[in-house]
Amino acid sequence: MPTPTKGARLGGGSAHERAILANLATSLFEHGRITTTLTRAKRVQPLAERLITKAKRGDLHARRQVSAVIRNKTPRRWDGEGDAYTIVHHLFTDLAPKFAERNGGYTRITKVGTRKGDNAQLAVIELVLEPVSAKQAVVREAAGATKRAAKEQASDESAAIEPTAEAAVEAPEPADAGAEDKAAE
Incomplete structure (x- = not known):
């Protein structure tokens, strides 16, 4: 063998x-x-x-x-x-x-x-x-808070960038938009 x-x-x-x-x-x-x-x-x-x-x-x-x-x-x-x-x-x-x-x-x-x-x-x-040191616990907590803040900020920015369908329907057309088109010609 x-x-x-x-x-x-x-x-x-x-x-x-x-x-x-x-x-x-x-x-x-x-x-x-x-x-x-x-x-x-x-x-x-x-x-x-x-x-x-x-x-x-x-x-x-x-x-x-x-x-x-x-x-x-x-x-x-x-x-x-x-x-x-x-x-x-x-x-x-x-x-x-x-x-x-x-x-x-x-x-x-x-x-x-x-x-x-x-x-x-x-x-x-x-x-x-031995218990996990307090410094490591604080660092872990801070890293988690940073991740949560970045995730919340990203969700807030995506909500601000993408208007909802209702907001697009309700948004009025600017009055002088036609004047700008005529001036461009």
Whole structure:
């Protein structure tokens, strides 16, 4: 069988690779940051961001899609009052509202050096839980206001340029228009 050409493989087969990525994503959502090899971090980042986007939707279908990837059914997190809940519940109730203002870029990869045993490049992948800066929110709001003003101005100008059919019928003919035609001859 020829070697697959779809990029670096993490495990022996595709099923093993899916299991590795699911376990990495589960650990990332459970702990908020994990240290792994750079290759694994780069491979789990798109998966984690897709799962967060689905969690932001918050509907039942999205919850079932996330549960198909994150197969952790046993309670792993506690809220401090003795109630345990699953990672999927933690993702939908705690993490998704924190990412409500963010339109992507939910994770960050930072290189941290090499591993001593095999000299593999290590990286930390973490969730970006900082709120979107106020400056970015103001810039986004100003850009939206500029677009709205340009759209309103364009609609006002088009209304002023194109008179309605009623206005064309009611507009009287200038009295000296005939005099100008005779003077031109």
